[in-house]
Amino acid sequence: MSLTATSPSRDLSNTVRYALHGRVAVIFLDNPPVNGLGDTVRRGIHEGLALAQSDAAVDAIVIAGAGKAFCGGADIRQFNTPAATAKPMLRDVIAAIEASGKPVVAAIHGFALGGGLELALGCHYRVAQAGSRLALPEVNLGLVPGGGGTQRLPRLIGVMPALDMIHTGKPLDAGAALAAGLVDAIAEGDLLAFALPYALERAAQGSHPVASRRALNADGVDFAATRARLNPKARNAIAQRAAIDCVEAATRLPIEPGLDEERRLFDALVEGDASKALRHLFFAEKEAPRVSGGGRAGQIGRVGILGAGTMGGGIAMAFANAGYPVTLYERDQAALDRGVALIRKNYEITAAKGKLDAAGVEARMARIAPSLDVQDLGQADLVIEAVFEDMAVKQAVFRQLDAVCKAGAILATNTSRLNIDEIAACTVRPEAVIGLHFFSPANVMKLLEVVRGAGTGADVIATCMAVAQKIGKIPVLVGVCEGFVGNRMLTGYWREAGFLLEEGASPQQIDGALTRFGMAMGPLAMADLAGMDINWATRKRLAPTRPAHLRYSKVADRICELGRFGQKTQAGYYRYEPGSRQPLPDPVVDGIIEDCAREAGIVRRPVSDEEIVERCMLALVNEGALIIEEGIAQRASDVDVVYVHGYGFPGARGGPMFHAQTLGLAATLEKIRALRHEHGEHWKPAPLLERLVEQGATAF
Template sequence: MDQSNTAVTISREGAVALVRIDFAPVNALSRPVRQGLLQAVRELAADASVRGVVLHGGPGRFIAGADIKEMDLPLDEPILPDVVAALEAMPQPVVAAIDGFALGGGLEVAMACDLRIATPKASVGLVETRLGILPGSGGTQRLPRLVGTAKAIEMIGEAKILRAPEAVKLGILDAVVEGELLAEAVRLAPGAAKRVVSTLPIPARDEAAEEAAAQAAIKKGKGVPAVAVVVGLLRETAAMDFPAGLKRERELFLPLRASAEAAALRHLFLAEREAARVPGLEGVKPRTVSQVAVIGGGTMGSGIAMAVADAGLPVVVIERDEAAAEACGARLRDAYAKQAKSGRLTEAVAAERTARITPAADWNALAQADLIIEAAFEDMAVKEDIFRRLDAVAKPGAVLATNTSYLDPDEIAAFTKRPQDVLGLHFFAPANIMKLLEVVRGAKTAPDVLATGLAFGKKLGKLPIVSGVCEGFIGNRIYAVYRRHAEYLVEDGASPREVDAALESYGFAMGLFAVGDMSGLDIAWAMRKRRAATRDPGERYVAIADRLCEAGRLGRKTGSGWYNYASGKAEPDPAVDAIITAERQAAGITPRSFTPEQIQNRLLAVMANEAAKILEEGISLRPSDIDLVFTNGYGFPRLKGGPLFAADQLGLRAVLAEVEAAAKAGGVGSEPAPLLRKLAETNTTFKEWQRGRATPG
């Protein structure tokens, strides 16, 4: 064994060889691991004194999958299929001892072993479709031989992760070991029979079950091409022998690996890892949060309370009076009852979660809360009253959070005598479902308070993204520019339906104007009226949305907005056309036509431009954080990787040219960001700019 390769080492216990993978942090199948495994396999296969082999990853680990960063590079020898084939061909029985995760290539390696045992907390799965690819090292051919084609379609198509006991029931694992895993593997290895999975027949097929699994996987896959490809592959190769199926798997794997969609999904996967790295928090310990309070039991406050209860924490919801508190409790009980009735929760779990929430009108009920989240009306006077009261009631060291979408958290913090304990926690509705959480760091927010906000977000199963303070933070600030330029396009000649159709063809589930109708046009209207006195006169203002609201067209809730909903679905409305025509005439605009591509490029460009300004100002730590905000909170298609990844793919010179055209249409506030201009002129991408910065933020 090459002693220079420390990623894989061999030790002996009598006639049993133990092959240990030790490549922090998760034993990914990077090149050193593949090299070390292949070398170990070849060395032990030729050693007649070895009667059994144990493959393991040390305590708490096995193999978490491929090295995602290597997927942007050309394939490098040895490739994993060759390692897996050599492992399966060993003359000695091989026991995979799985502790922790055996995902993707990790499970493919395990299925090349003769026996697979695991700790009770171990997890297995072929999750490659999450990254826009399919298992490329025999996983699509070995798994069906263990579980059948229908179950393989379900597992691979839906990227399911199974705990060890369930995997044993399905036949993926052979046993769960309650005691010492490695000792049991060493005991079993010499006497284990060779059981080569690739030689097993595929169990009898159930066409109806396969079709049901295929439809469910494709629906859950939300347009990810790899899902449909792998479903087709599994059904196609079920009638083939193993070598032919393996060849077909590789033929389909390689184009997917090189696809734009896979690159986008890899980008987002790595972006989530990077988002957890916040400068200045190294070694900072979060404060303990065991009791939470929410002020305001409306739609947002109730959703936050449910998110907290779902995470296993008790939460008090403070309402204005006893009647409001009782009504809040009734709404929450009804919400959980509906989840139980639909089968999403058992009756017992629904009852447990309901019991964790205590609606109250007495502010003394939050005196022991470790974290208090204000989720009241968006009005600074309301926030002032709440935070002054909190300053008097909350215990020392309690974290005070505001859920404001647009107001200044620093101004809110100044209402207290402890601004260091204040931060923003901007949830997205419905708060118990939406993954995104903007964690807003104020000028005086203490490092451990920021760390607490991030840890709390993770506890709730959210994706917490750090934002600095500005109007709208990261997401709403960029979204406001996106919406404003969409309205410019309408006033300049496009119809609302043309804009929405262009966005939907790009990959958005709903167009911008349909989303506005669903949310209610009166919310943004009220905000525009509040800001009218301070609006820059040099900024172009489109009043079409105001005219709609003045006509009582507030969206779906009134039956009409940008569209008419008399039929139950969004239909273009001649009345809206008339309003648009009148506004064009008043502005002296001669309408012109736009292609879908022009609409898409214009809106992508203005989003990227505002994002560049946010980066320059230090509001966002990095471009990839902005991509996460938009793919997790604003419906930006994941297969495009987010607005800045997509801008890089389009080319920043083309983006700059589009922004310059948009600036002519938009006036003040639409000018190209200096950072965007610099990147375009130096032929540098946002990704390269992020990689090249020594210290993000």
């Protein structure tokens, strides 16, 4: 069958085209990059349907997507703007499809997501190209489907399968969608060549199936049990609960009241802070890998890791998981054997959870070549050192790598806070030196701080940002300073926690207040987990630079002086029973806190949870604003990505900088000024924050 249109294509709007292929009208969505259902797309489809209905020469209608996909759903850039609610709404478009006497076929390729799948659910028939993906992933943005997805999908594929799809947001591929009854046929070859005759065959039938008119059977579905299984700490927990409510409404209400209830819940969520925060993060994560300053990404073949400890092993796994061959170098056999054994153990734990089969474990292990010969690193295109956090040790390693590694190889340090420029100065190729700060466990954590030195080449930066994405990380480009973005901000966060201890709070009150706010862990339990000796070493190194007039809490130092470094010594801010990670209150620490307060002349008082949260959060915000102003981070949203993905900041609050915008920048500045008045110069407001408030800005 010829695919050449029998009439010239015409534009129904600037995002929708219409053409006749014989007796089939084809409505093409053409709104790059994902054919989002913005106001002009909805209007164009609606006009196309009317045009086809009124044309006696048209027997059937196909809706298809131009470019790489059918439709990625609502245009989320239009949310909270008039365009989002401009007529016709998606509900009106689907009503016109359902009322059509001529069959309407959705021809799906690439993906049909969110509103794109809802549009397809409104069609009489759905055909999908092999390999395409279908999903209602709105819960990931803190939303529920708002175009009828929660009402039509259960009527089409059954309540339980629909409930699972909607509240998890998980996609089905074309084959699984066919098996579930979500699509009617799969096209192996050219989609349009399949869809056109399919639509004409359906035109010969007297009536066409409408999903919203199908009977619905909710027998055996336990909505309460599904709610009980939700993780209340998930960033999208509110949306997941609302999604379950919507599907339950589909089992109790006729279609129109059900659609009204779905829309009511959608509208409430779209105006809520949690969804605004998650949408902010969605764009922030997409924006983070984009780097100004040109640079072309090169190819990375083999990767070398120097150091087979916990960090080096985790980094090796991250690359092996993505298919890269890895040389894992260690100086002595015992350390190398320990490292390889830990990698195998971690893979076997993953396999025991059913996330990897035995062949997958062996394939990944086979990609990691253990070595005791440093010369083997000479074959690698990228070498990452993961040795002890000490400048002299790192510099010695880089002198060695400079001698061993081939020309053009990238030399990366996994330092979490040391000066990259001082490390690069030990080589004859400072342009090839970069920081790749992985977060522990490196094979799990999504964040990667990519640290640009003064001499780091643009191509080296571009290559590392690209390879980070290939290994499933979210890379954030940062500049050189003490602690980069994440650990630098952590300093003020921990500082306030220490001050609050002296002023009257207990470790468990501080951690409890911040975990109830949404942090994955409290700051003191986190210090115990990370190992208090590491930050103690940093504080001692930085002691000569500390201004004498500024308040300093000695609580953490006193704890470390007793050899209490956290979980690894079974004692830090808390005590730990052998074999347990459960933090238990310790009277020894209470005594240390009281002694430090007395020596500092502090009269202890009751401290509220609200004060704990406010001071710890505003310390992050103020330091974040300084980091942005200094150009250490490219953009405020990058700071949010660092904190959500590296430091357990609640995604439903969008990150520290977005949290400040939610509070209001003027209100944030006012609180910081009040804290300066009460607690001194640690609280000097960031000039960027003052300037933005002066200009009347509401966002960074």
